[in-house]
Amino acid sequence: MTSDSEVSVRTGAAGAPVRRYPKGVKRRQEILDRAIEVFATEGFEGASLRAIGEAIGVSHAALRRYFETREELFLEVLREKDRQALLEAHERSPHGLGLAESLEDYASRVPGLMALRHSMVARAMEHGGEQSRVFFIDRYASLRDQALQSLTLAREAGVVRADIALDAAAALVVATLDGLSTQWLLDSEVDIHAGIVLLEDLLAPPPQH
C-alpha cells in the first residue's frame, strides 16, 4: 500500500505523529517544555512558531517535523499540562469530594495557559477546528467522569445528599470550576473560594433534627 521510502513519520489514530526513535520523542518533549515556558512569559499570542523555535534555537520549519500544525502543538501543550495536573491531584488528596483541591488545578495554571485553553475552545467551536473539538469533547468527558467518581465516593462518605442525580452533579461541578476560575482570572476580586464552599454546602445532605 505504501512505499517504504517515506515511513519515517506515520499518523496515528488521533492524528498525532507516531515516531520510532528515542531522539525524536525526546526532542518533541523538549519542544513542548520550551513552548510552555514561552507561554508563561510572553503569553500565547507572542508564541508564534518562530518565537518558540527561537527559544529552542531552531527554525520554525523544524517544529513541523514534530507537530504538523500550530493547532496540534498547542493541543499537545494542553494535554501535557492536564496530564501533569492529574498526577499532582492524585498525589495530593485521594479523599472525599475535594473540590477545593480540584480548584488548585485550575488556579495553579499560568494565566497564559488558561488563555491558551480559552483560545483553543474558541477554535473547537468553529468550522475547521475538528482537532480541537475532538480534544475538548474528550477532555470534558474525562473531567465529568473524574467528578462522578469523586461524587460517588463522597456520597458513600455521607457528604453528598442522596436525592440528586450524580451525573448531572458531575457536569455541574465541572462547569462551576470552569466558570469560577474564568471570573477569578479576569478579576481577582471575585471570591472564588466562597463559590466552591457554597457548592459543597449545597451538595451536602441537609442536617436532620
Place this chain on the structure above:
Amino acid sequence: MTSDSEVSVRTGAAGAPVRRYPKGVKRRQEILDRAIEVFATEGFEGASLRAIGEAIGVSHAALRRYFETREELFLEVLREKDRQALLEAHERSPHGLGLAESLEDYASRVPGLMALRHSMVARAMEHGGEQSRVFFIDRYASLRDQALQSLTLAREAGVVRADIALDAAAALVVATLDGLSTQWLLDSEVDIHAGIVLLEDLLAPPPQH
C-alpha cells in the same frame, strides 16, 4: 485645549469612540451588523477586516474610521449582542429565578459568537489585552449583579433557601451558566437542562416536615 480641526472623533471614558454626526453612527451600526453576519456564516476566524469590509463594499482601511482596532470592533459586536439579549430577557420573564430563561441567552447565541467570546476572554487574560479585560471585568460584574437581583427576588418568593450568601450564589450561578453552555456547545450530548434544574433544586429550601 484641542484644536478644532480634528474634533470629529473623540475617545470616551471606556475607550469607545464618540461620534457627533448621524451618518457616522449609522455607518458604524451597519458595520457591526454586517460583521455579525460574517461571524454567523464564516466564523470569527474567517472574519478578517478585509472580509467584513468586502461584505459592505468598502476597503478594510475604511473600517478603522469607526473602530480603531480589530479588538475594538469585536468587543463592540459582543456588547451589541449582550444588549439585545438583556432586552429580550426582560421581555420574556421578569419573574422568579428564571435560570432556564437565562440559559436561553447563552444557547440561543450563534456558536460563532460564543467562539468569538471565548477568544476575546483569552485575549483579556493576556498582556496587551487591556481593552478586552476591562470589557469582561465589567461584563461579569454586571451579570453577577443581575443574578443577585434575581436571587433576592427569588428568596422573597420563597424559592431560595435563607441560609446562603447571595453574592457567592450569584457568582456560582453565572459560572454555572457559563460552564454548562461551554460543555453543551462542544458536545450537544451534554444535558445542560438537567444541570440547570439541579442547581435550582439545590438552591431551593429543603422541604419541612
Place this chain on the structure above:
DNA sequence: GTCTATACAGGGATAGAC
C-alpha cells in the same frame, strides 16, 4: 532522519492621495 533556507498567501496596521 533532522534541520536550514526560502517562498507564498494572507493578516492587521498605517501613511498619504483624493
Place this chain on the structure above:
DNA sequence: GTCTATCCCTGTATAGAC
C-alpha cells in the same frame, strides 16, 4: 470618508543540505 499602496508579521509548504 474612503481609497490605494505598503509594511511587517503570521502559519504553511517545499527543496535540498548534512
